[in-house]
Amino acid sequence: MNPSSSAxxxxxxxxxxxxxxxxxxxxxxxxxxGSIYGFLGPNGAGKSTTMRLLLGLLRPAAGSVQLFGHDxxxxxxxxxxxVGALIENPSLYDHLSGRENVEATRRLxxxxxxxxxxxxxxxxxxxxxHRAAKEYSLGMRQRLGLAIALLSxxxxxxxxxxxxxxxxxxxxxxxxxxxxxREEHGKTIVVSSHLINEIExxxxxxxxxxxxxxxxxxxxxxxxxxxxxxxxxxxxxxxADTCRNLLPRLLAGATLVGAGTxxxxxxxxxxxxxxxxxxxxxxxPLYGLRLEQPSLEDTFLHLTEAKAELVR
Amino acid sequence: xxxxxxxxxxxxxxxxxxxxPFVQLRRALASDALKLRRTAALRLTLLSGxxxxxxxxxxxxxxxxxxxxxxxxxxxxxxxxxxxTAGTLLLPLFVVLLTSLVINIETxxxxxxxxxxxxxxxxxxxxxxxxxxxxxxxxxxxxxVALILGAGALLxxxxxKLGFQTYxxxxxxxxxxxxxxxxxxxxxxxxxxxxSLLWRSFVVPVGVGMGAVVATIALLSWEHADKIPxxxxxxxxxxxxxxKAGVLEVSHELLKHEGYSLLWFxxxxxxxxxxxxxxxxxx
Numbered sequence: 001m002n003p004s005s006s007a008x009x010x011x012x013x014x015x016x017x018x019x020x021x022x023x024x025x026x027x028x029x030x031x032x033x034g035s036i037y038g039f040l041g042p043n044g045a046g047k048s049t050t051m052r053l054l055l056g057l058l059r060p061a062a063g064s065v066q067l068f069g070h071d072x073x074x075x076x077x078x079x080x081x082x083v084g085a086l087i088e089n090p091s092l093y094d095h096l097s098g099r100e101n102v103e104a105t106r107r108l109x110x111x112x113x114x115x116x117x118x119x120x121x122x123x124x125x126x127x128x129x130h131r132a133a134k135e136y137s138l139g140m141r142q143r144l145g146l147a148i149a150l151l152s153x154x155x156x157x158x159x160x161x162x163x164x165x166x167x168x169x170x171x172x173x174x175x176x177x178x179x180x181x182r183e184e185h186g187k188t189i190v191v192s193s194h195l196i197n198e199i200e201x202x203x204x205x206x207x208x209x210x211x212x213x214x215x216x217x218x219x220x221x222x223x224x225x226x227x228x229x230x231x232x233x234x235x236x237x238x239x240a241d242t243c244r245n246l247l248p249r250l251l252a253g254a255t256l257v258g259a260g261t262x263x264x265x266x267x268x269x270x271x272x273x274x275x276x277x278x279x280x281x282x283x284x285p286l287y288g289l290r291l292e293q294p295s296l297e298d299t300f301l302h303l304t305e306a307k308a309e310l311v312r
Numbered sequence: 313x314x315x316x317x318x319x320x321x322x323x324x325x326x327x328x329x330x331x332x333p334f335v336q337l338r339r340a341l342a343s344d345a346l347k348l349r350r351t352a353a354l355r356l357t358l359l360s361g362x363x364x365x366x367x368x369x370x371x372x373x374x375x376x377x378x379x380x381x382x383x384x385x386x387x388x389x390x391x392x393x394x395x396x397t398a399g400t401l402l403l404p405l406f407v408v409l410l411t412s413l414v415i416n417i418e419t420x421x422x423x424x425x426x427x428x429x430x431x432x433x434x435x436x437x438x439x440x441x442x443x444x445x446x447x448x449x450x451x452x453x454x455x456x457v458a459l460i461l462g463a464g465a466l467l468x469x470x471x472x473k474l475g476f477q478t479y480x481x482x483x484x485x486x487x488x489x490x491x492x493x494x495x496x497x498x499x500x501x502x503x504x505x506x507x508s509l510l511w512r513s514f515v516v517p518v519g520v521g522m523g524a525v526v527a528t529i530a531l532l533s534w535e536h537a538d539k540i541p542x543x544x545x546x547x548x549x550x551x552x553x554x555x556k557a558g559v560l561e562v563s564h565e566l567l568k569h570e571g572y573s574l575l576w577f578x579x580x581x582x583x584x585x586x587x588x589x590x591x592x593x594x595x
Contacts, residue, residue, distance in 0.1 A: 055429040057593040070327055077330035081431035091426035093417065095350045108343035108430050110331065148426075 007066070008033040008156055008188045009054065014063035016049055016212075023049050024212045027063070031156075031190055031205070036182050038203030038220075039192040042304050046212040047192040048088060051160045054190075055085055067156070081109075084154035086162055090145025094134035098125055098144050101133050105148045119147040123177070138165040146177070157181065157189045163198055175202045196300040210304045226299060231266040236288035237279065246282045250275050266291055336432040340440035348444070353413035357448045360406045361456030364398035369463040376467070376474045381558075385479035387464060388560035392552050394460050395489060399549025401525065403493070404542050407449060407501050408521030414445050415508035415517070424512065428593050438585055442505060449497060457490050485562040489552060492563070492570055496548040499541030499576030500524075506584030538569035541576040 009031040016024040024046050031037045041047050052058045054065055056076045065072040067079040092101050102116045120129050123143040128136070136144065142162060149157060159178075163171045179202055181187040193199050199206065206223050208216040216223065235254070237243050240262045244251045250271075254264035266272075272289065279286050294302070331339070348354045372379065372390060380386045418424055427437055461481065468477030500521075508517040521542075528542040537543050547569045553561040566574075 052425070052593065057425055057428055059590070059592060068327060075327055075330075077336075077431045077433055078327040080429060081328055081330070083429075085426075085429050087425050087429065089422060091421050091423035093347055093421045093423070096347065100346060100349065104343045104346050105426075105430065107346060108339050108427075108432060110335065110339045 006033075007031055008068060009190065010066045011050075011054070012064050012066070014050070014053060014065070015061040016046075016053060016058060017061050018049075022212060024053070024060075027209070027212070027214050028217075029054075029207060029214070030217065031188060033188050034182065034186055035188055035204045036178060036202055037188075037190045038196075038199035038206045039190055039209065040196055040199060040206060040300060040304075041192075041194065041209035043194050045209045045304070047194075047209060048160055050209065051085075051087055051158055051190075051192060054158060055080065055083070055087070057087075081152065082155045083158060084149035084152055084156070085158040085160075086142075086145045086149045087158075087160045089164070090141050090148070092133045092136075092141055092144060094132065097130050097132055098136065098140075099129040101144060102129075102148055102151065106151055109152055111151055115151055115153075119150045122150060123147040139167065139170040142166055142170070142174075146174075150181075155188060157187055157191075159189065159191045161192055161194070163193065171198060178202050196297050200296050208300065208303045215303050223299065224296065230294050230299070230302070232263050232292050232294075233266050233272060233275070234288070234290050234292055235262040235264065235275070235279075236260055236286075237262070238285050238287075243279065243282070243284050246284065247275075247278055250278055260287070330431065330433075333433065333436060336436035337439055340432055340436045341443060344440050344444050347417050348414075348448075351413065351417060353410060353417070353448065356406070356410060356413060357452045358455065360402070360452050361398070361459050364394055364402055365456065365459040365463050367397055368394045369467065372467055372474065373471060376471055380474055384475075384558040386467075386474050386476055387479055387481055388485075388554045388558060390464055390467075390476075391460060391482070391486060391489075391560060392554065394456075395493075395549045395552060398456060399493065399545045401529075401546075403497060403545040403549075404500060404525045404528075405522065406452065407497050407545075408504050408518060408525065410448055410452070411445050411501060411504040412508050412514055412517040412521070414441060414448070415505070415512070416514045419512045419514065425593050434589055435585075438509075438588065442581070445501060445505060446498075449501060450494060453490060453494055453497075457486060460486075482560045485552075485560040488562045488564055489548070492566065493545060493548050495566065495570045496544035496573050499544055499573035499580070502577040502580035502584070503541055506580050506587075509584065509588055539572050541573055544569045544573040 007030045009029065011027055011029045014024055014027040015022070027050060029050070039047055039050070049058065053060055054072075056072055068082060070079055072079055093104065096104065099116060099120065102120060106113070106116050117126070120126050123146055125140065125143055125147060128140065133141070133144065142165065146159070146162065149159070163174050166174060175198070178189055178191065182189060191199065191203070200220065203220055205219050206216065207214055216226070237260050240256050240258070240260050243262065244254060244256070251262065251264060254262040257263055272291070276286060276289055368390065371393070376386070380389055418427060428434065464476045464481070467474055504517055504521050507520050511517060524542045528537070528540050531537055531540065532543065538547060548567070551563060551567055555561055
């Protein structure tokens with residue numbers, strides 16, 4: 001079976017240029033139904049551009065977007081009827097109250113009137129719904145934007161940096177809400193972020209974009225597996241450079257990170273023991289020798305620093 | 313199960329069909345009408361007609377016995393004074409401001425990206441906002457006429473010697489002027505609408521509009537001045553004549569410049585829509 005036919009959202013060979021500047025290069029996203037897809041990348045990597053392409057706000061230079069198995073270019077209005085989106089900062093009319101802001105989109109989409117109160121309650125804004133949106137805090141604005149995205153009870157939610165400007169509590173609340181939406185309501189959620197820590201606790205799948213190319217795509221366990229080959233030994237001694245000269249074979253792959261600190265790729269327990277013995281017999285002091293497992297964040301940074309070929 | 317949200321089913325072979333264009337337009341209009349609440353565009357519409365009428369009212373209140381010929385009907389002169397005060401500069405500037413303000417509601421809220429990500433076509437968004445501007449423009453003109461009638465009646469009470477209470481209002485001439493003036497504003501309204509949508513800023517369309525109005529005044533003696541959409545409201549205002557017998561003479565058919573205004577309206581909207589339709593939404 002064609003893998004994209006079971007996907008809720010898929011892109012094929014998506015390219016986008018801004019004038020002559022290439023922004024996206026052959027992006028093939030695959031989002032399965034019922035997943036929370038963390039779309040990760042540093043600022044300027046092309047996350048927002050991709051999100052806009054998924055909504056038909058931008059026209060791709062090449063490639064296509066499939067929503068619910070249908071070509072977006074041909075069925076845009078129908079497909080968007082099942083999508084809720086929050087792109088960058090929420091689009092709020094400051095002269096209207098929170099409730100009127102929800103109403104404006106509710107009328108535009110022709111949704112039943114009772115939904116307004118329901119989504120306001122869902123994001124905890126019922127008590128502040130009568131206040132003008134200009135009086136809202138950043139966190140409240142973000143929640144109001146989310147309420148508007150949830151109005152149509154969409155099957156697919158596209159959230160672009162939804163935790164932007166939220167305090168730690170707000171980030172936790174947002175995470176809880178996303179998890180709730182997926183687990184209790186079976187929603188599929190694509191959420192972009194430049195911080196992996198925000199995503200790793202909630203995402204089931206991850207896509208990492210770097211300089212307009214998708215450098216990793218897979219489940220969260222896949223990403224975790226990727227990092228196991230990257231454990232390193234941290235060696236602390238008096239004079240790292242001297243050690244390297246004394247033990248050229250053992251320390252060939254080491255990198256100097258401080259006057260007395262060396263990093264080298266971890267290979268085995270035996271390697272660790274041999275290194276300790278060799279250093280001592282060479283008369284060098286051994287202040288510390290420890291194994292470091294890179295965090296998911298290190299893996300993410302590594303992915304976004306490295307060139308695309310690394311993970312291909 | 314929580315009634316607020318339903319569970320999404322993993323099967324999605326069929327999409328619900330898109331609502332037909334008229335349903336989309338109706339929804340967009342309902343939404344746009346709501347967004348007008350408490351906006352400067354709405355206040356401008358409701359108040360714009362008051363300024364020229366108040367000015368004319370005060371002139372006649374203090375100097376009416378000098379300006380108006382004794383013994384004749386004061387209405388034609390009063391209506392002409394009002395129309396020429398409003399039509400020369402104020403009306404084009406009003407249309408420029410109104411169009412920019414209505415479009416700025418979305419721009420200020422950075423809502424274009426939101427609007428175009430909703431299940432309504434770009435055509436519905438385009439037509440809906442155009443209808444809002446057209447309706448507000450009509451409301452402003454109707455209020456202007458209502459205020460003229462009200463101010464005249466008030467002068468009849470406060471300055472009975474001027475004779476406003478004794479003579480009949482030339483309603484037919486007034487209605488023709490109303491209709492033709494509205495048509496005369498359509499050309500520049502469409503041009504400003506497209507400029508506002510293309511630049512999505514407040515400053516650019518207001519700057520373009522004001523520049524065009526000022527340039528038009530300088531170009532009035534040009535033989536092709538009747539083809540400039542910004543000149544049309546003025547040309548309509550000054551087309552009004554008063555006969556020796558004191559009767560208001562108003563053309564009962566469209567003048568040439570009003571025809572050009574309609575052409576500008578159709579042309580600008582067509583070209584503008586084509587330019588806007590395929591555009592990328594980057595802000």
